[in-house]
Amino acid sequence: xxxxxxxxxxxxxxxxxxxxxxxxxxxKLKDVYNVAGDTLLNxxxxxxxxxxxxxxLILFAADGIWGKLMDIDPYWAGYCSILVNVNDIAAMGGKPxxxxxxxxxxxxxxxxxxxxxxxxxxxxxxxxxxxxHLHPDADYNVLDVAIVGTAEKDKIITSFGANVNDKVxxxxxxxxxxxxxxxxxxxxxxxxxxxxxxxxxxxxxxLGEKGLVTGGKDISNPGTIGTLEMLLESSGVGxxxxxxxxxxxxxxxxxxxxxxxxxxxxxxxxxxxxxDEIINILKEVSITxxxxxxxxxxxxxxxSYGNETLVVFDQEKNPVLNIKx
Amino acid sequence: xxxxxxxxxxxxxxxxxxxxxxxxxxxKLKDVYNVAGDTLLNxxxxxxxxxxxxxxLILFAADGIWGKLMDIDPYWAGYCSILVNVNDIAAMGGKPxxxxxxxxxxxxxxxxxxxxxxxxxxxxxxxxxxxxHLHPDADYNVLDVAIVGTAEKDKIITSFGANVNDKVxxxxxxxxxxxxxxxxxxxxxxxxxxxxxxxxxxxxxxLGEKGLVTGGKDISNPGTIGTLEMLLESSGVGxxxxxxxxxxxxxxxxxxxxxxxxxxxxxxxxxxxxxDEIINILKEVSITxxxxxxxxxxxxxxxSYGNETLVVFDQEKNPVLNIKx
Numbered sequence: 228x229x230x231x232x233x234x235x236x237x238x239x240x241x242x243x244x245x246x247x248x249x250x251x252x253x254x255k256l257k258d259v260y261n262v263a264g265d266t267l268l269n270x271x272x273x274x275x276x277x278x279x280x281x282x283x284l285i286l287f288a289a290d291g292i293w294g295k296l297m298d299i300d301p302y303w304a305g306y307c308s309i310l311v312n313v314n315d316i317a318a319m320g321g322k323p324x325x326x327x328x329x330x331x332x333x334x335x336x337x338x339x340x341x342x343x344x345x346x347x348x349x350x351x352x353x354x355x356x357x358x359x360h361l362h363p364d365a366d367y368n369v370l371d372v373a374i375v376g377t378a379e380k381d382k383i384i385t386s387f388g389a390n391v392n393d394k395v396x397x398x399x400x401x402x403x404x405x406x407x408x409x410x411x412x413x414x415x416x417x418x419x420x421x422x423x424x425x426x427x428x429x430x431x432x433x434l435g436e437k438g439l440v441t442g443g444k445d446i447s448n449p450g451t452i453g454t455l456e457m458l459l460e461s462s463g464v465g466x467x468x469x470x471x472x473x474x475x476x477x478x479x480x481x482x483x484x485x486x487x488x489x490x491x492x493x494x495x496x497x498x499x500x501x502x503d504e505i506i507n508i509l510k511e512v513s514i515t516x517x518x519x520x521x522x523x524x525x526x527x528x529x530x531s532y533g534n535e536t537l538v539v540f541d542q543e544k545n546p547v548l549n550i551k552x
Numbered sequence: 553x554x555x556x557x558x559x560x561x562x563x564x565x566x567x568x569x570x571x572x573x574x575x576x577x578x579x580k581l582k583d584v585y586n587v588a589g590d591t592l593l594n595x596x597x598x599x600x601x602x603x604x605x606x607x608x609l610i611l612f613a614a615d616g617i618w619g620k621l622m623d624i625d626p627y628w629a630g631y632c633s634i635l636v637n638v639n640d641i642a643a644m645g646g647k648p649x650x651x652x653x654x655x656x657x658x659x660x661x662x663x664x665x666x667x668x669x670x671x672x673x674x675x676x677x678x679x680x681x682x683x684x685h686l687h688p689d690a691d692y693n694v695l696d697v698a699i700v701g702t703a704e705k706d707k708i709i710t711s712f713g714a715n716v717n718d719k720v721x722x723x724x725x726x727x728x729x730x731x732x733x734x735x736x737x738x739x740x741x742x743x744x745x746x747x748x749x750x751x752x753x754x755x756x757x758x759l760g761e762k763g764l765v766t767g768g769k770d771i772s773n774p775g776t777i778g779t780l781e782m783l784l785e786s787s788g789v790g791x792x793x794x795x796x797x798x799x800x801x802x803x804x805x806x807x808x809x810x811x812x813x814x815x816x817x818x819x820x821x822x823x824x825x826x827x828d829e830i831i832n833i834l835k836e837v838s839i840t841x842x843x844x845x846x847x848x849x850x851x852x853x854x855x856s857y858g859n860e861t862l863v864v865f866d867q868e869k870n871p872v873l874n875i876k877x
Binding site: 251252255256258259260261262263265266268272274275277279285287288289290291293294324325327328329330331338339342343345346349350353354355356357358359360361362365366367369371373375377 | 576577580581583584585586587588590591593597599600602604610612613614615616618619649650652653654655656663664667668670671674675678679680681682683684685686687690691692694696698700702
């Protein structure tokens with residue numbers, strides 16, 4: 228395998244590149260993310276956190292579904308809208324409470340499939356869809372879902388806490404399949420017992436409650452390395468990792484694997500002494516965790532394979548998030 | 553004025569008619585609105601309520617902005633996305649806590665105006681925009697916003713509590729203007745001091761905290777009478793009201809007025825003994841309230857003008873919400 232080919236493929240991956248355009252929005256709205264004075268976390272984390280006092284937080288996130296997913300497989304689009312939102316709360320060590328949806332439909336034929344997918348997702352993750360808004364006369368199909376969760380202030384997992392010399396962990400459920408219509412969807416939930424799936428969310432909460440990690444983020448569209456880079460950017464650090472230490476299902480080649488959106492997958496940072504406990508907690512719920520490298524001061528993400536080491540992301544030159552705080 | 557012309561204009565009004573298509577969605581998703589067992593209110597209220605225990609509720613709502621509003625005046629679309637969401641929480645007697653947005657943009661030129669509108673809305677209502685999701689490569693413009701609020705379980709205002717023999721009140725801020733681009737936007741907030749606007753939201757909370765109303769809903773796209781009908785449907789009752797008792801700014805004709813979306817406007821139901829206190833609380837914040845009729849058992853909405861009385865909505869024949877619970 229040629230590391231430089233792999234690295235440039237990750238750098239130019241759509242899931243990474245399309246993150247760039249959020250810069251304009253975050254830049255403009257940073258004025259109002261905290262007008263009332265209670266917002267703890269801002270753009271850049273999986274969910275925002277609002278302080279209700281008494282150590283109670285509300286977590287709040289929103290995710291839209293890519294248009295092409297809607298067009299090709301509306302059922303799966305509906306199901307994934309639940310999955311991605313629940314994972315946003317799980318990645319923060321929170322408890323998912325409820326979701327709302329906003330649906331634009333130009334094609335009545337897909338509505339049934341879309342709603343069936345949403346329904347099955349809610350049942351799988353045991354999170355209710357409590358309301359929504361419909362644009363019935365749209366000339367496009369869009370599915371947006373927002374989720375609210377709760378957490379305790381001193382126990383959340385954020386993207387901002389990784390420290391130099393922390394260990395970098397990648398945790399992924401390897402028991403899954405490439406989705407028949409979308410090879411980059413590493414589906415680990417659809418065919419799995421709901422109990423295990425729900426326990427995966429709870430396991431992340433346990434990591435938060437026990438204070439075992441310094442940082443964490445759910446692996447999403449930018450893939451494993453792109454997501455790690457987002458965490459590093461939010462924390463203002465870099466990392467040096469080894470490709471072959473990343474847990475992988477051997478049926479999937481590296482390029483697909485690193486670009487995949489797993490049903491249950493997280494990048495974590497932690498102090499060395501907590502590694503074993505984290506690995507054990509996640510192992511109980513079908514998630515394989517491995518130390519893949521170290522957090523470093525230099526704001527670059529180095530990837531090694533054999534004797535070769537390349538820079539995948541450099542926060543000066545090609546950041547993923549590029550959020551100015 | 554010809555009452556029958558007015559009534560048929562309300563019956564066929566786009567803001568009323570387009571509500572019909574939500575039936576398919578609510579029908580399908582009613583299975584999963586309460587999968588976890590903590591959902592108190594369902595589709596049909598301005599916001600859903602989730603029980604956190606200890607008398608604490610999370611209120612959760614979502615609203616999308618009509619495409620044509622985005623195209624004609626993106627700034628105003630951004631501003632209104634805040635207004636409509638905040639009013640959803642206000643109508644429940646809740647405290648707005650935070651919002652997230654999901655934006656699809658096909659036209660970079662409108663982005664700045666849209667974001668400026670969002671920003672000014674957040675400042676006006678003092679509610680933060682804490683995050684969001686962007687579809688950067690959309691071939692359409694859509695703005696969706698979701699809001700979360702808090703309330704105490706025994707103090708919320710719902711659409712489900714109106715009782716036969718309650719009085720029907722309409723409460724509207726008459727100090728405003730028809731928006732230059734949208735005659736049916738009765739804008740009462742944009743030119744008004746932020747303090748008064750924020751106090752209007754708090755005044756609704758006071759009505760809830762003091763237990764002064766049995767039902768309430770913010771006047772939205774279906775206009776004053778369409779919104780009242782939604783409240784009546786949710787409560788399983790009807791009403792008999794008199795046109796000329798509805799508070800109105802005399803610069804606007806009845807047809808426009810009844811179809812308008814006011815910046816601060818609510819339909820309320822209450823017991824007779826609380827009327828004066830409600831009127832006084834709302835008067836303090838520039839909202840004019842009047843008794844317009846009575847809640848009745850027959851599931852119809854009767855509108856009287858002079859000696860004439862007509863049925864505007866009949867829950868058997870032409871309901872607005874038509875939600876089967």
